[in-house]
Amino acid sequence: MYRFSEVYGNALLLRHLQQAVATKKISHAYLFAGSSGSGKKMLANLFAQTLQCEADGIEPCGVCQSCKAFVSHNHPDIVYVRTTKKTLGVDDVREQILKDVKFKQYQYRYKIYIVEQADTMTVQAQNALLKTLEEPPAFAVFLLLAENTAAFLPTVLSRVVTLQIRPLSENLIAQYLIKEKQLSDTAAAEYAAYAQGSIGNALALLEDETFVHMREDILDKLTSMERKSLAEVLLYAKDLEQYKDDTRFLDMIQLWYRDLLVATRLQDDKFLIQKTQKQALFAHTKTTVAELARKAAAVQQAKMNLARNANFRLTMEVMLMELKENRYS
Numbered sequence: 183m184y185r186f187s188e189v190y191g192n193a194l195l196l197r198h199l200q201q202a203v204a205t206k207k208i209s210h211a212y213l214f215a216g217s218s219g220s221g222k223k224m225l226a227n228l229f230a231q232t233l234q235c236e237a238d239g240i241e242p243c244g245v246c247q248s249c250k251a252f253v254s255h256n257h258p259d260i261v262y263v264r265t266t267k268k269t270l271g272v273d274d275v276r277e278q279i280l281k282d283v284k285f286k287q288y289q290y291r292y293k294i295y296i297v298e299q300a301d302t303m304t305v306q307a308q309n310a311l312l313k314t315l316e317e318p319p320a321f322a323v324f325l326l327l328a329e330n331t332a333a334f335l336p337t338v339l340s341r342v343v344t345l346q347i348r349p350l351s352e353n354l355i356a357q358y359l360i361k362e363k364q365l366s367d368t369a370a371a372e373y374a375a376y377a378q379g380s381i382g383n384a385l386a387l388l389e390d391e392t393f394v395h396m397r398e399d400i401l402d403k404l405t406s407m408e409r410k411s412l413a414e415v416l417l418y419a420k421d422l423e424q425y426k427d428d429t430r431f432l433d434m435i436q437l438w439y440r441d442l443l444v445a446t447r448l449q450d451d452k453f454l455i456q457k458t459q460k461q462a463l464f465a466h467t468k469t470t471v472a473e474l475a476r477k478a479a480a481v482q483q484a485k486m487n488l489a490r491n492a493n494f495r496l497t498m499e500v501m502l503m504e505l506k507e508n509r510y511s
Contacts, residue, residue, distance in 0.1 A: 184224060184227070184228050185228075185241050185242065186199070186200055186228065186232075186240070186241055187241065189221070189224075189225070189228070190350060190354050190355075190357070190358050190381060191348065191350040191351070191354050192221075192225075192347055192348055192350075195225075195345050195346075195347065195348075198345070199225075199229050199232075199345075200232075200240040203229075203232050203233065203239075203240050204240050208233065208292075208323060209323075209342075209343045210315070210318040210322060210323060210324065211315055211318070211323070211324040211325075211326065211341055211342040211343065212226075212229070212323075212324070212325050212326065212342060212343045212344075212345055213300070213326045213328060213331065213334075213339070213342040213343065213344045213345065214226050214325060214326065214327050214328070214345050214347065215328050215329070215331050215344055215345065215346050215347065216329065216346065216347030216348075217329055217347075217349070217378070217379070217380060218329060218380070218382070218383070219377075219378075219380035219381070219382030219383040219386065220347045220349070220379070220380050220382065221347060221380070221381065221382060222327045222328075222347060223296075223298065223327055225345075225347065226296050226325040226327055227252075227296070228242070229325065230252075230260050230294045230296060230323075230325060231248075231249060231252045233291065233292055233294065233323065234248045234249075234252065234257065234259060234260065234290045234291060234292060234294070235248055235249055236248050236249075236290075248290050257290075258287075258288040258289055258290075259287045259288050259289060259290045259292065259293050259294065260294045260296065261278070261279075261282060261293070261294065261295045261296070262296050262298065263275075263278045263279060263295055263296065263297040263298065264278075264298050264299075265299070265302075268302065269302045269303070269304050269307075270297070270299065270300065270302050270303040270304070270307050271303075271304055271306070271307055272304060272306040272307045272309075272310050274307065275303070275307045275310045275311050276310060279295055279297075279311065279314070280310065280311075280314060283295070283314060283319060283322055286319075286321055287321050291321075292321055292322070292323045293319075293321050293322050293323070294322075294323045294324075294325060295322065295323070295324045295325065296325045296327070297324065297325065297326045297327065298327050299327065299328070300326035300327055300328045300334075301328035301329055301330045301331070301333040301334065302333070303333075303334075305335065308334065308335050308338050309335070311338070312335070312337055312338060312341070315338065315341040315342070316341060324342070326342060331344065348379075349378065349379020349380065350379050350380065350381060351379075352371070352374040352375055352377070352455075353374070355370075355373075355374035355377050355379075355380075355381055355384050356370040356371050356373075356374040357370075358381050358384070359373055359374065359384060359388075363385075363388065368457045368458060369458075371455055371457070372455060372456055372457075372458065373387055373388065375437055375455045375456075376393075376430070376433060376434070376437070378433075392428070393430065396425060396428070396430065396431055396434070397434055399421075400431050400434045400435060400438075401434070401438070401459065401462070403418055403421075404435065404438050405462050405465075405466075407505065407506060408466065410506075412503065412506050412507075415502050415503075415505070415506045416499055416502055416503070418498070418502055419495055419498035419499045419502055420495070422498050423494065423495065423498075426494050429485065429488060432481055432484060432485050432488075435481050435505075436478060436481045436482065436485075437455060437456065438456070438459075438463075439474055439477055439478040439481065440455070440478065441454050441455055441456050441459070441463050442463055442466055442467070442469070442474050443471060443474045443475065443478065445460070445463045445464055445466075445467050446467045446469065446470075446471055446474060447471055449467070451464075469508065473508055476504070477504060477505050480500075480501050480504035480505060481501060481505075483501070484497050484498070484500070484501040
């Protein structure tokens with residue numbers, strides 16, 4: 183069970199939710215918006231549990247009947263709206279929300295609907311929900327979870343309080359991993375760098391063996407590139423196709439060049455993120471800062487091209503040629 187005081191980051195958002203609970207000025211609908219792994223569901227659950235808590239405080243007490251029912255995933259007045267398809271269709275909304283919301287809550291203060299992947303609602307589904315959002319029963323609270331707010335109709339957005347969950351700093355994520363997962367400072371910093379502002383992503387990486395193997399492979403390619411011919415380096419493009427659907431490998435390459443820039447410019451390992459690679463990094467500091475900056479930009483350009491659905495193999499070959507070439511050295 184989480185408490186507001188245990189949540190990292192997004193202090194203004196947390197304060198807004200707690201103030202709403204304290205003043206009992208609860209909106210009928212909230213949109214929790216944030217990237218995958220940002221903690222949308224955790225925050226919605228925490229807010230829902232607090233709203234239903236019989237202790238009537240700004241934190242869930244964890245011991246009342248409502249809190250116990252919530253923790254056991256058996257709360258009669260908290261409804262999770264899900265679909266097994268790619269989208270939430272109009273039938274999902276009608277069956278899971280509209281038919282149910284006609285009836286008052288079973289026992290507790292509110293009847294709360296937590297709509298997962300709400301941004302996958304079809305236009306018809308959103309229009310079906312709209313009337314209830316416009317004229318909601320006094321006991322109903324809707325918590326919509328979404329990554330893409332642009333997927334909603336303007337009329338739906340105008341009826342909800344949008345709470346944007348901001349990415350966390352690498353320092354905050356590292357602090358969490360050190361405290362909660364007992365990682366070393368070095369390991370925590372490395373995982374935090376790859377987590378893209380999300381504790382959820384960091385935790386997923388800890389359990390992801392694919393990520394570990396990918397990182398070893400990418401670091402091996404980067405450290406051996408200097409000894410290879412251009413023809414040999416271009417062969418890496420074929421190897422990288424195994425990561426076509428998981429472009430985290432580009433983040434790894436970017437982080438390598440970031441640390442190389444730091445090592446070259448400062449000649450100090452204090453500011454390296456990948457401290458476990460400091461020996462390999464300092465072995466590559468003969469390249470000029472201008473050259474390293476150009477190569478880092480080439481990786482960023484490759485990311486942008488892939489986001490525009492460019493041909494993967496061709497994009498990788500262009501990037502690898504840029505990484506192999508030394509213009510200013």
